[in-house]
Amino acid sequence: MKNIVITGGAGFIGSHVVRLFVNKYPEYKIICLDKLTYAGNLENLKDVEKAPNYKFVRMDICDFEAFYKLMQDEQIDGIIHLAAESHVDRSIKDPFTFARTNVMGTLSLLQAAKLYWESLPEKYEGKRFYHISTDEVYGALEMTHPEGIPAPFSTVASASGEAHAAYGEEFFVETTKYMPHSPYSASKASSDHFVRAYHDTYGMPTIVTNCSNNYGPYQFPEKLIPLFINNIRHRKPLPVYGKGENVRDWLFVEDHARAIDVIFHRGTIAETYNIGGFNEWKNIDIIKVVIKTVDRLLGRKEGEDMNLITYVTDRLGHDARYAIDSRKLQRELGWEPSLQFEEGIEKTVRWYLDNQEWMDRITSGEYEKYYEDMYKGR
Numbered sequence: 001m002k003n004i005v006i007t008g009g010a011g012f013i014g015s016h017v018v019r020l021f022v023n024k025y026p027e028y029k030i031i032c033l034d035k036l037t038y039a040g041n042l043e044n045l046k047d048v049e050k051a052p053n054y055k056f057v058r059m060d061i062c063d064f065e066a067f068y069k070l071m072q073d074e075q076i077d078g079i080i081h082l083a084a085e086s087h088v089d090r091s092i093k094d095p096f097t098f099a100r101t102n103v104m105g106t107l108s109l110l111q112a113a114k115l116y117w118e119s120l121p122e123k124y125e126g127k128r129f130y131h132i133s134t135d136e137v138y139g140a141l142e143m144t145h146p147e148g149i150p151a152p153f154s155t156v157a158s159a160s161g162e163a164h165a166a167y168g169e170e171f172f173v174e175t176t177k178y179m180p181h182s183p184y185s186a187s188k189a190s191s192d193h194f195v196r197a198y199h200d201t202y203g204m205p206t207i208v209t210n211c212s213n214n215y216g217p218y219q220f221p222e223k224l225i226p227l228f229i230n231n232i233r234h235r236k237p238l239p240v241y242g243k244g245e246n247v248r249d250w251l252f253v254e255d256h257a258r259a260i261d262v263i264f265h266r267g268t269i270a271e272t273y274n275i276g277g278f279n280e281w282k283n284i285d286i287i288k289v290v291i292k293t294v295d296r297l298l299g300r301k302e303g304e305d306m307n308l309i310t311y312v313t314d315r316l317g318h319d320a321r322y323a324i325d326s327r328k329l330q331r332e333l334g335w336e337p338s339l340q341f342e343e344g345i346e347k348t349v350r351w352y353l354d355n356q357e358w359m360d361r362i363t364s365g366e367y368e369k370y371y372e373d374m375y376k377g378r
């Protein structure tokens with residue numbers, strides 16, 4: 001595969017995938033396609049924007065005509081689809097935008113890819129439509145062990161290293177029934193079904209992966225970890241939803257990007273792969289680790305900012321626990337997470353503190369001018 005479109009490439013995960021592909025595959029043409037919503041930030045890709053195999057296209061994935069033309073003009077062989085509205089809290093306030101982008105946008109890409117690829121003599125040969133989804137489509141797992149089960153139970157399912165204490169015996173596996181609860185996860189579930197339908201109906205070579213919570217550099221500061229790092233730095237309150245008892249399974253974003261690379265190239269068509277870190281944490285515990293790390297790196301007394309923790313009204317329909325079983329991916333394609341959580345969180349906090357300008361330009365709104373300055377009129 002030579003000509004690849006990565007949608008949502010200016011977002012958090014997308015920018016890591018673009019960077020990895022641009023650097024690792026100089027023989028490919030990598031087209032980063034993004035509408036640049038509030039979540040898209042071309043500053044995330046500053047280090048690759050001059051690479052000869054990189055191109056940025058500003059486009060809405062709902063624009064069928066424009067995407068069909070791009071497929072033709074650039075002779076696209078592969079699509080890695082990350083563009084989405086991604087924040088659960090926003091979906092609770094504005095579900096329509098989520099249905100438009102996540103459902104209709106995905107359908108629009110599928111139909112354009114179908115028409116273009118079916119018009120070629122080789123049809124679907126050598127083509128691939130890879131859709132990035134979330135563990136949230138599976139719903140929520142029970143917290144059968146609210147105090148946590150110490151290792152080795154939590155490592156039983158893990159092929160690699162130590163895992164954090166697990167909070168229940170069950171994991172999401174690839175065959176777990178879909179039961180989305182939030183408008184965000186309902187829209188992602190719908191898009192997953194459309195992708196699979198294009199394989200089952202038209203024979204399009206598709207793959208879907210469902211990943212757990214990512215953390216790392218370049219995440220928009222509406223999400224828990226970057227929001228809290230920034231608030232701790234400025235000594236602002238840390239709004240913990242409910243009792244802070246909800247459990248999430250955290251994966252370093254570069255490990256997700258590596259998984260996407262492996263699956264895009266070697267994954268089996270029509271398969272689903274779960275991607276996760278075997279790394280379950282209660283929100284309140286992760287928040288305490290973040291506070292201590294920020295304090296230490298800023299030269300404050302470790303833990304002195306614990307008083308910023310502020311319990312607030314819970315998120316509506318807040319899922320209790322997510323935990324991914326990624327053994328299929330480990331077994332079949334040899335991928336596994338490379339970073340222990342403590343190492344990943346240290347790296348992450350350090351990155352946000354070292355890149356304060358990146359954060360300040362987002363919180364001030366300056367970052368939205370980058371496109372005008374760098375690309376308009378090119």
Ligand code: NAD
Pocket residue numbers: 007008009010011012013014033034035036037038039040041059060061062081082083084085086087101105132133134135188210211212213214215220
């Ligand atoms: P993000 O919000 O940081 O980035 C989304 C990107 O999509 C932005 O650059 C935005 O400008 C772009 N976009 C939004 N609407 C668009 C449209 N209509 N047309 C073109 N571009 C548009 O999101 P993220 O956290 O990087 O997530 C990327 C993908 O991974 C999403 O599909 C999300 O559902 C999935 N995912 C995220 C996580 C996570 O923890 N962040 C975990 C599993 C799966």
Ligand code: DAU
Pocket residue numbers: 086087088089133134135136211212213214222223224225227239240241244246247248283315322
């Ligand atoms: O599980 C994968 C999903 O992870 C992705 O599909 C989503 O795109 C991504 O946004 C993320 O969803 P979450 O809702 O889990 O992430 P968020 O960072 O918003 O919240 C993490 C947990 O922290 C969640 O239980 C809610 C809680 N939280 C969040 C915020 C922003 C708080 O307690 N306070 C906060 O201010």
